[in-house]
Amino acid sequence: MSQVVLITGASSGIGKSIAEFLVTKGFTVYGTSRNPKQQEVNGVHFLALDVTKPETIATAMEQVLEKEARVDVLINNAGKGITGPLEEIPEEELRSIFETNYFGPLRVIKAVLPTMRKQGSGLIINVTSIAGYMGLPYRSAYSATKGALGLTTEALRMELKEFNIKLTNVAPGDFATNIAAGRYHAPLKQDSPYAANYGKSLALMDEHVDHGEDPQKMGEAVFAIINEKEPAVHYKVGAYMQKISVFLKGVLPSKVYERLLLNHYKL
Template structure:
C-alpha cells in the first residue's frame, strides 16, 4: 500500500521540492496552498489550506481522508520568515508569524492525530530551522517561533508514543528558495538607531538564501526519515558550519558564543 503524505505549504520552495521528490518515489502526495486552484503547473495534487484557520485545516484533512482512507505522513512545512529589530516589528506581524509557524502546525497535528491513532501508525515531520536553536540578531521572532516548534515536538513525541505515532523535527539551514521574497521585512526606518546595521543584516540574509543549498537535499533527507523505522527526535540539514554552530552553542560559554555570532554578523 502506497503511503499517503500531506505537505503543508507544498506549492513552492522546500515543500514543492519535497512533494515532487516523494511523488517520483511512488508515494501518494498532497500539497497545500491557500489558493490551490490558482496554481496550474504543480506536479503534485494541491488542496486548499490556510494553517491560520482551524476550519480550513479540518476541511483539508477530512477531504484527504475521504479520498484516500488514511494519512500516513504529515509534513508541517508551511511557514513564513520575518526580520527586523524587535523594537520596530509591528505586533500584528509578530502574531501572524506565530499563527503560521507555531499555532498552525499545532492545530494541524491536533486535527490529524485522531486519524493516526485509529490507524495505530503515523509520522509527523515538523520543518523547523537551524535558526530555531539560537537567538539571531534581527531574526528574534523567526528564531523563537521555530524554537518553540522544536520543543513542542519533543513534548508531543512522548505524549503520543504509545499510539504508534512518530514525531520528529527537521531543521534546515539556508536553502536557495524564494523565501526572502515572501518574508516580512520590518522597514528600514530612516534616522532609526538601527538603520545602518539592520540594512547591512538584510543584505547579508538575502545573500545567504540566494547562495543556499539545493532544496533537493531536504527532499532526500525527508525521504530517508520516512523510510526509517524509528526516527530520531532532531535532524539538521544544511551546510557543515550551520550545523556545527549548534554544537558550538552547546559546548561554549554563553558570552563566548554570543561574541562569535556578533563577529559573524559584523555587530
C-alpha cells in the same frame, strides 16, 4: 499500498521540492496551498489550506480521507519569515508569525491525530530551522517560533509514543528558495537607531538565501527520515558551518558563542 503524505506549504520552495521528490519515490502526495492554482502539479495533488484558518484544515483533511481513508505522514512545512529590530516590529506582525509558524502546525497536528491514532501508526515531521536553535539578531521572532515548535515536538512525541505515532523535527539551514520575497521586513528607516546594523544584517541574510543549498536535499532528507524505523528527535540539513553552529552552541561558553554570532553578522 502507497503511503499517503500530507504536506503543508507545498506550492513553492522547500515544500515544493519535498513534495515532488516524494512523488518520484512512489508516495501519494497531497500538498496544500492557501490558493492552489491547479489540482495537480508534477504528481502532487493540491488542496486549499491556510494553517491560520481551522475550517480550511478540517475541509482538507476530509478531502484526503474521503479519497485515501488514511494519512501516513504529515509534513508541517508551511511558514513565513520575519526580520527587523524587535523594538520596531508591530505587535500584530509578531502575533501573525506565531499564528503561522507555531499555532498553524499545531492545528494541523490536532486535525490528523485522531486518524493516525485509529490507524495505530503515523509520522509527523515538523520543519523547523537551524535559526530555532539560537537567537539571531534581527530574526528574534522567527527564531522564537521555530524554537517553540521544536521544543513542543520534543514533548509531544513522548505523549504520543503509546499510540505508535512518531514525531521529529527537521531543521533546514539556508536554501536557495523564494523565502526572502515572502518575509515580513520591518522597514529599514534611515532615522532608526538600528539603521546601520539592521541594514548590514538584512543584506547578509539575503545573500545567504541567494547562495543557499539545493532544496532537493530536503526532499532526500525527508525521504530518509520516513524510512527510519525509529526517527531521531532532531535532524539538521544544510551547509556544514550552519549545522556545526548548533553543536558549538552546546559546548562553548555562552559569551564566546555570542561573540561568534556578533562577528558573523559584523555587529
